[in-house]
Amino acid sequence: MSFVLREVSVRHASAARADLGHALNAVTLTIEQGEQIALIGPSGAGKTTLLHTLACAHPPTSGEFSVFDTQPWTLQHAARHVLRARLFLAPQTPPLPPRQRVVTAVLAGCLPQWGFWKSIASLIKPRNPDIAYDALARFDLQDKLYSRVDRLSGGERQRCGMARLLVSRADAFLVDEPLSALDPTLSRQTLHTLQEEAATRNATLVCSLHQVELALEYFPRIVGLRDGRVVFDAPRAEVTEAMIAALYRNAKQDDPIALNSSATEPVEAHFA
């Protein structure tokens, strides 16, 4: 069992948003090892918060939560950090320092496995650049291996962040909108690579998406989130047009709080 959530609620980390209540509200979800799930829903629905909760980034305020059959928040600090090495969270904006070289940024995915001296040595002379090359090649970026990150376009950076995911040894990929800077062709290629990799190593893939058609086309199971609640959780064959329409209906235009929360989405991505 990869993830089990029972009635999990999560509060926004910043006090300023306390008045908004819970970012996740009594979410119950069971994810088997190796499952591939798309998270969809309007902006501010809690997709990012859910991914961060799965990644053990911050503790739920109530409910039961377990990852790989252990409860991370009952563990000691250090043990929980070891558990995090088995989860790979790819944030929406690729977390690559602009002045770093691509090879170093990609190999940073190996850091949890490397000891201190190995990490330092790799800064001076990259340790097995081959695996970085192979990972980049799966996104057609192999000739950027020794370029600096700030020479890459937005879409290239996003795929470079995915290449870091490929070199990690994680058992679960938690990917937050991997397609936001990609054109339709690259979007398909990226989703395909992610799913292929997850399938070969039997890793769980949870991916939040704004492209509903792609979610329905590629993912066998769809979870719809709205206002921090699971609206539906169904195999793709059972997801109807009406369910999608209801999920996105009106984007809550006459609700000032909801508008506010979609406006502050980058803040949410930042704290978590």
Place this chain on the structure above:
Amino acid sequence: MRSRAAHPDPAWRGRITATAIALILLWPMLVASEFKPWILFDAQSLNATWNFLAAFFPPAHSSEFLALMLEATWQTIAIATAGLTLALLGAIPLTLLATESLSISRLESGRMRIAGAFVRQCARWLLVVLRSVPELVWALLLVRIVGLGPTAGVLAIALTYSGMLGKVYAEILESSEAHASEALLQNGSSRLAALFYGALPAAGSELVSYTTYRWECAIRGSVVMGFVGAGGIGQRMDESMKMLAGAEVSTMLIIFVLLVAGADLVSTFLRKRLG
């Protein structure tokens, strides 16, 4: 006029009060510091100044003196560099302890654990103690312990500057973009790995430019410490001043300007390489 009455600036009163308080506090400070600039312009001091300044031109340039200067300059640079290197050895571990942004517990809950917060506070206090004693005072103390000579200067710079570097490094790291290092911590990297792969590349050029600026300050500081017997160009300057040898002093001042300009070039070069 009507709009002014209708929309009074709420900050106006506060500004007036702050200015008034600043003036009231500044006046006793001027009195206490015996600030009397007109003394500069009475006939006697003008005469003394003029005699000293007139000797500045031409600067001393006998080859014997220049060779002496070269050696003293080299010693000054060596004191500054050795002192700063030792300071870095002290500052880097203290920075790691004092930086909040690399705290895993803060990432989880927005707060640090009590033990972690305590260690951080201790590191901060140590940094305060180190830098609150000026290098000149350290030098005076150390000259008594290790005797006259450059060793006292090197140790004095190492002590004060490790406090300054540690504090500012921690602040630079905390104010720079934390996204990269947070993501690394999030995915299970150790704190040191997150520092080297996330935080340093994000803040590298600021750290380098602050370090070279501190190196420049260390050169000036080692000159001042020369006056209390810590070697280098400052000690020579002390002797020349006491003998009222204006020509020698002016050569030394020119050397100072060249040294600072040189430090500036080094800083620009390094920033370009990293930028």
